[in-house]
Amino acid sequence: MISPTSLSYYILSLGCAKNQVDSEKLNGAFLDAGFIPAAHPQHADIVVINTCAFIEDAKRESIDAIFEMLTLRRRVKRGFPQKVVVVGCLAKRYALSLRNEIPEIDFIYGLVDEQLLPALCNAFGIKKEKCSFRQVPLDEGIPYAYIKISEGCSNNCSFCAIPFIRGEAISFSPEKIFADVDEATARGVKELIIVAQDICSYRYGKVTLKSLVKKICARTDVPWIRLMYCHPDHVDEELIELIAAEKRICRYLDIPFQHASANVLRSMGRKGDAETYMRLIELLRKSINGIHIRSTFLVGYPNETEDDFRMLLDFIKEVKLEKVGAFMYSPEEGTKAFALNDLVPKRIKRARYHELLSTQKEISKNALRKMKGKRINVLVEKHIRKNQWIGRTEFDAPEVDGIFFLTSKSATLHSIVNAEVTNFSEYDLWGISE
Numbered sequence: 001m002i003s004p005t006s007l008s009y010y011i012l013s014l015g016c017a018k019n020q021v022d023s024e025k026l027n028g029a030f031l032d033a034g035f036i037p038a039a040h041p042q043h044a045d046i047v048v049i050n051t052c053a054f055i056e057d058a059k060r061e062s063i064d065a066i067f068e069m070l071t072l073r074r075r076v077k078r079g080f081p082q083k084v085v086v087v088g089c090l091a092k093r094y095a096l097s098l099r100n101e102i103p104e105i106d107f108i109y110g111l112v113d114e115q116l117l118p119a120l121c122n123a124f125g126i127k128k129e130k131c132s133f134r135q136v137p138l139d140e141g142i143p144y145a146y147i148k149i150s151e152g153c154s155n156n157c158s159f160c161a162i163p164f165i166r167g168e169a170i171s172f173s174p175e176k177i178f179a180d181v182d183e184a185t186a187r188g189v190k191e192l193i194i195v196a197q198d199i200c201s202y203r204y205g206k207v208t209l210k211s212l213v214k215k216i217c218a219r220t221d222v223p224w225i226r227l228m229y230c231h232p233d234h235v236d237e238e239l240i241e242l243i244a245a246e247k248r249i250c251r252y253l254d255i256p257f258q259h260a261s262a263n264v265l266r267s268m269g270r271k272g273d274a275e276t277y278m279r280l281i282e283l284l285r286k287s288i289n290g291i292h293i294r295s296t297f298l299v300g301y302p303n304e305t306e307d308d309f310r311m312l313l314d315f316i317k318e319v320k321l322e323k324v325g326a327f328m329y330s331p332e333e334g335t336k337a338f339a340l341n342d343l344v345p346k347r348i349k350r351a352r353y354h355e356l357l358s359t360q361k362e363i364s365k366n367a368l369r370k371m372k373g374k375r376i377n378v379l380v381e382k383h384i385r386k387n388q389w390i391g392r393t394e395f396d397a398p399e400v401d402g403i404f405f406l407t408s409k410s411a412t413l414h415s416i417v418n419a420e421v422t423n424f425s426e427y428d429l430w431g432i433s434e
């Protein structure tokens, strides 16, 4: 049996913030068992790739990463040939194909859970005594922590593979969530990001999202609390009141509307339409002063006509959301939409995708233009050179939104400073503080 203390590991986390949380829990398990973290995959005895399989592009990225890691593979080190381990959504969905088509992978496991590390140690003859599953960031230098409040999704949108990869929605107990909040608070993070496939569906006994978030606010002094991913049909007045009343909750909401045409939305299994979504946006803007709304749209869904797409573009021009992402539909086995025949040709899908993003570009720029001259709080995340920093405002989530280029003589890493916005681009801001 090999001792974990003589072995190093590296985790490559792909996909969404929820997957990131799984990778961080696995990181905690490795560390507590005595393994040594490696800074680069080529220096690690065990490389774990936590994959994504949401859409075609994500699957391709995961496969590319697997081949890249297999190419990096070192043959022998202290008698332990490097192991390549594939886990996560792709592994859960395509375990058999991966096993048959890429036999060089040493170990395949589904979604990351508490049993993963014991199973891995067992497979590789590694002695393991301690067992934990606490969340430890892969990058110690980040001032924020994702807090996952539930797993899976029961919304069953017709295009989405998540419900059968990650299962029906299961809300975590408040105690489990509070333990993650307390650990992140103790690490001194400046931002907690509450994530789930649909946070609005959270319910644990009598505890709802509103009561949970209130309790989180009461037990932590972390200055920013961000709520991420609300199904548009589930955003209610309770949630809006909570964001309006609790100053530490970022005035930012990520609501993936996916489309605006009622025809497409019905086929997707969603209730809304352009009008109801416009009313929701209006209510949010009226109730929460200065809120920035982010959304994601899916283009090229089967049967999406030119009229449907024009309706979506008109909606985007009308509501002028501050931030928008888009993705192209890909048929996913097992989903309801997979059976639909009338596929939009790739060329048209791509053209619609680019048209949507270029329409949004100007809208985003105009939203940021309005911020010029205003004072705004910035979380300082990185030092570039003397008096130059990179940060983020409460209106920008990490990794997906813009950044703030800050000039400041007195800023310190991971502090929140008040800065004046001096310039802007389509996605980023520039500014100055003392």
Ligand code: SF4
Binding pocket: 153, 154, 155, 156, 157, 160, 161, 162, 163, 197, 198, 231
């Ligand atoms: S709400 Fe999101 S995660 Fe859930 S099924 Fe719909 S698209 Fe997928």
